[in-house]
Amino acid sequence: MISSFLLKANSINVYRKFYAKQLKKIELKIKSSFFCSNCGGESPKWVGKCPFCGEWNTYNEEIIEKSPIKSEQEKVWRDPKKEKATPKKLDEVSSISSSRINTFDNELNRTLGGGLVSGSIILVGGQPGIGKSTLLLQLALRQKKKILYVSGEESEEQIKMRADRIGLKNPECYIFTEVNVNNLLKESNKLHPDIIIIDSIQTLISPYIESTPGSISQVRECTGELQRYAKETNIPIFIIGHITKEGGLAGPKLLEHIVDVVLQFEGDQHYAYRILRTLKNRFGSTDEIGIYAMDTFGLREITNPSELLISPIDDHLSGSAIAASVEGLRPLLIETQALVSPAIYGTPQRSSTGFDLRRLSMLLAVLEKRCGLPFGQNDVFLNIAGGIKVTDPSIDLAVVSALISSLQDIYISKKICFAGEVGLSGEIRPVSRAEQRIQEASRLGFETIYISKYKSELVKNKNFNIEVKTLTKIDELLSEIFT
Numbered sequence: 001m002i003s004s005f006l007l008k009a010n011s012i013n014v015y016r017k018f019y020a021k022q023l024k025k026i027e028l029k030i031k032s033s034f035f036c037s038n039c040g041g042e043s044p045k046w047v048g049k050c051p052f053c054g055e056w057n058t059y060n061e062e063i064i065e066k067s068p069i070k071s072e073q074e075k076v077w078r079d080p081k082k083e084k085a086t087p088k089k090l091d092e093v094s095s096i097s098s099s100r101i102n103t104f105d106n107e108l109n110r111t112l113g114g115g116l117v118s119g120s121i122i123l124v125g126g127q128p129g130i131g132k133s134t135l136l137l138q139l140a141l142r143q144k145k146k147i148l149y150v151s152g153e154e155s156e157e158q159i160k161m162r163a164d165r166i167g168l169k170n171p172e173c174y175i176f177t178e179v180n181v182n183n184l185l186k187e188s189n190k191l192h193p194d195i196i197i198i199d200s201i202q203t204l205i206s207p208y209i210e211s212t213p214g215s216i217s218q219v220r221e222c223t224g225e226l227q228r229y230a231k232e233t234n235i236p237i238f239i240i241g242h243i244t245k246e247g248g249l250a251g252p253k254l255l256e257h258i259v260d261v262v263l264q265f266e267g268d269q270h271y272a273y274r275i276l277r278t279l280k281n282r283f284g285s286t287d288e289i290g291i292y293a294m295d296t297f298g299l300r301e302i303t304n305p306s307e308l309l310i311s312p313i314d315d316h317l318s319g320s321a322i323a324a325s326v327e328g329l330r331p332l333l334i335e336t337q338a339l340v341s342p343a344i345y346g347t348p349q350r351s352s353t354g355f356d357l358r359r360l361s362m363l364l365a366v367l368e369k370r371c372g373l374p375f376g377q378n379d380v381f382l383n384i385a386g387g388i389k390v391t392d393p394s395i396d397l398a399v400v401s402a403l404i405s406s407l408q409d410i411y412i413s414k415k416i417c418f419a420g421e422v423g424l425s426g427e428i429r430p431v432s433r434a435e436q437r438i439q440e441a442s443r444l445g446f447e448t449i450y451i452s453k454y455k456s457e458l459v460k461n462k463n464f465n466i467e468v469k470t471l472t473k474i475d476e477l478l479s480e481i482f483t
Contacts, residue, residue, distance in 0.1 A: 104142040180204075
C-alpha cells in the first residue's frame with residue numbers, strides 16, 4: 001500500500017517537472033517574424049505579395065526577440081539630467097540656421113549642400129570596391145577635429161595601410177573595430193567625437209535583436225538607434241551601406257527615410273573617375289554631383305570635369321557630338337557617341353549606355369517621321385563617353401546630331417556643341433540655364449553652340465566669345481550641318 005502510494009507520488013513529481021520544463025521552453029521560445037526585403041514591411045506569416053509595396057516573393061523569416069527592458073538600451077548614452085521633450089507651439093520655436101562643418105572636400109561639400117550639418121545622419125552607398133571607405137577615411141584624415149572611425153569589416157592594420165597610402169594625417173582620428181551598437185555608443189560617450197563614421201551598417205548588431213547581422217530588423221534597429229543618438233548629441237554620423245544586385249541600397253526603404261542625406265557613389269571600376277550623386281538631402285538640393293578620380297593616393301577631386309568627359313582625340317570620325325549639359329548648378333560638356341549600321345539579323349537592335357533607352361526610341365521615331373531618315377532598318381547603338389549616366393533632356397539635340405552623323409557618315413566638328421530638347425513634333429525646345437551652358441562652352445574653346453530659337457532673346461543681347469546659333473526644328477539642323 002505504501003509502495004504504491006510512493007510510486008504515484010514519484011510519477012506526479014516526474015510529470016510536474018516535465019510540464020515545468022515545457023512551460024519554461026514556451027516562455028523562452030524565440031519569436032520570429034517575416035520582413036519584406038524591399039520596403040521592410042512586417043508580417044506574422046509568409047505572404048507572396050507584399051501588401052505595402054506590392055512586390056512578390058520578398059518576405060523572409062527572421063528571428064527576433066522583443067526586450068522587456070527597452071529603456072535600458074536608452075540609458076546607455078542618454079543624459080538622465082536632460083529634460084524630456086514636450087509639445088511646443090510653432091511660434092515658440094526659435095528659427096536658427098543650421099551650422100555647416102567644412103569637410104575640406106569641395107566635391108563633398110557641394111553634394112551635401114554647402115557642408116556637413118551638425119546632428120545629421122548621412123548614408124553613403126555604392127558598389128564594392130568603388131571607394132566608399134577611401135572617401136570617408138580621407139574625410140577623417142583631413143579634419144582637424146576628433147573623429148571616431150568605426151569599422152566592422154576591416155582590421156585596424158588594414159585601415160592604417162590605407163591611411164599611409166593616402167598620405168594624410170590627423171592625430172585626433174580614432175579607429176574602433178566593433179560591431180555591437182551599444183558598445184559603440186558607450187565609447188562615443190567617453191570620447192565625445194565631432195564626427196562618427198560607421199563602416200558599414202550591415203555589420204552592426206543590436207543585443208536586443210536576435211537576428212543575424214545585416215538582416216532587415218538589425219539594420220533598422222541599429223540605424224534608428226544611431227539616428228536618435230545623432231539628434232540627441234548633435235554629432236553628425238556617416239553610414240556606409242551596401243547595395244543590392246539591382247543597384248539599389250541594401251536593406252529596407254525605411255532606412256532611406258530614417259537618414260537625412262543619401263549619397264550614391266557611382267562609377268565603373270574600369271574607369272578612373274567616380275561620381276558622388278545626391279539621392280536625398282533634407283538640407284540642400286538633390287541635383288548636385290561630385291566627381292573624383294581614383295589614383296594610387298586615393299580619390300582626387302576633379303575641378304574641370306568637362307575636359308575629362310570629352311575625348312581629346314580628333315580623327316574626323318562620324319557619329320560623335322558634344323552636348324552642353326547641366327548637373328545641379330554645374331555645367332558639363334559631355335560627348336555622345338552613336339553607331340548606326342544595317343541590321344543583319346532582320347530585327348534591328350537598340351542599345352544605349354548612360355542614356356534612357358525609351359527616350360532613344362522616341363528620338364529615332366521623331367527622326368524617321370519628321371525627317372524621313374531610315375533608322376528602322378538599322379541597328380542603333382548609343383554611348384555617353386566616360387560611362388556616366390545622364391538624365392538631362394538638353395542632350396537630345398546632341399544625340400540626334402550624333403545619330404544623323406553616323407547614318408550619313410558626316411563628321412561634326414569638335415568645336416561645335418549642342419543644347420536643346422527635342423519634342424515629338426520635331427521642334428527644338430529651350431532648356432534651363434542656357435547662359436551657363438554657353439559660358440562653359442566658351443571657356444573650353446568651342447566656336448559654335450546650337451540652342452533653341454524659343455526664348456533665345458534672354459541670351460541674344462549678351463556678348464559671348466562664342467557664336468550662338470538658334471534652331472526651330474530638326475529640319476533646320478539637317479540643312480545647317482549635314483548639307
